[in-house]
Amino acid sequence: MSLSLAVLLFVTVQRIGELVLAAVNTALLKARGAHEYAAGHYPVMMAMHTAWLAGLWHFGLGTAPDFGWLVVFVLLEMLRAWVLATLAERWTTRIIILPGAPLVTGGPYRFLAHPNYCVVAGEILVLPLAFHLVWFAVLFSLLNAAMLCIRVRAENRALGR
Numbered sequence: 001m002s003l004s005l006a007v008l009l010f011v012t013v014q015r016i017g018e019l020v021l022a023a024v025n026t027a028l029l030k031a032r033g034a035h036e037y038a039a040g041h042y043p044v045m046m047a048m049h050t051a052w053l054a055g056l057w058h059f060g061l062g063t064a065p066d067f068g069w070l071v072v073f074v075l076l077e078m079l080r081a082w083v084l085a086t087l088a089e090r091w092t093t094r095i096i097i098l099p100g101a102p103l104v105t106g107g108p109y110r111f112l113a114h115p116n117y118c119v120v121a122g123e124i125l126v127l128p129l130a131f132h133l134v135w136f137a138v139l140f141s142l143l144n145a146a147m148l149c150i151r152v153r154a155e156n157r158a159l160g161r
Contacts, residue, residue, distance in 0.1 A: 004063050004131065007070065008056060011127065014077075015053060021084075022093040029090065034098040038154030042094060045147050052124060052140045060131035069130035076122045082108055083116045091116075095151075097158050114155070117148055 030036075084091050086107030090098070108115035124144045128137035 002062065003065055004061055007065060007073075007127075007130070008061060011056070012053060015049070018084075019093065022091070025089050025092045026094055026096055029092065029096045029098055032098060034096045037095045037097060037158035038151075039094065041147070041150050041154070045151065046093075048140070048143050048147060055136060055140075056127060056131065056133075059133055059136060060128070063131045065130045066132065069126055073123065073126050073130055076119055076126060079108065079115065080119045080123075083119060087116075095155050095158050103159065114152055117152060120144070121148065 026036075086109060087104055090096075090101070090104065103109075112118060121141065121144055125137050125141045128134070128140065
């Protein structure tokens, strides 16, 4: 198996697993009285992430990845795991607010208000760079920045920030 195939399979399986985890957590949170906020942008965000992953498969498969960028990507994945572990059952891909629940202030949330979005922004930039796709990294970083302007504003409003 080529390294590019292994990396793309890893990211694809990871993303699918996260969507399953997010759906389970969303259902559990809603069963406890949580509400979703600003759902209107969610399909666009999902389409953007799907296009990013599909584009990596199209343009990156068969390309020998740059080892240095892969190391940065692995570090980002470690930060992603820290975010997921910190949020535990409150982690989801949607903006789900559980009334009365305190804000998470441990783990990476001690340092940043939105560490998950920092990790995602890093991934969207770094993985295409690992496949020597500079134009792709710039394009999707710009699209993600526009999405995060909407997303962070909506999440901050929902959290009362």
